[in-house]
Amino acid sequence: MEKYEQFERVFSHFDSNNDGKISPEELCQCVADMAAEEAEAAVALMDSDGDGLLSLEDFVKIVEGAGEEERQSDLMAAFKLYAPEGSSCITAESLKRMLSRLGERRSVHDCKNMIATFDLNGDGVLNFDEFKIMMSSAC
Structure with missing residues (x-):
């Protein structure tokens, strides 16, 4: 085949x-x-x-x-959708806002729990490296 x-x-x-x-x-x-x-x-x-x-x-x-460079570019574009403008991290509030735009209603508490799953350094937010890990586990 x-x-x-x-x-x-x-x-x-x-x-x-x-x-x-x-x-x-x-x-x-x-x-x-x-x-x-x-x-x-x-x-x-x-x-x-x-x-x-x-x-x-x-x-x-x-x-x-996709090629690694294109993948990095796509991931960065997606990350910027979730991170507040000018920020280098995804907060529970920004995650809640983006999920709401996608039609998924979640509380800030739920979003904090989602972030905690991939928050490797324990700072309560997702940086780009943590976001990449989250996305690779989702695909």
Whole structure:
């Protein structure tokens, strides 16, 4: 079987409603232990046309792995969405605000707990390195 056909077959498994796109909800259904906010962040990070869904091309790019420089650039762009303007970290409040924009209602307490999972230095916020670890565990 050709490599691209294999990607299509796996993509079809993820695309449960057969609309040609993978939604964050579909991603959650297929990836064990992935929380809704992690799926939304992963889709937002890799969605090339901004429709909030992953196309087959986006999916292939994820599976094959983008070049490290492009990946770093994409991660930095995603990080900036969550970090307050001019800040070098994601706070519980900024995480709550971004999740709210994505339609996910969480309390500041919930956001502090989410941050604590990946807060390696214990300062209560996520820096870019911690964010990269969080995103790599989500994908």
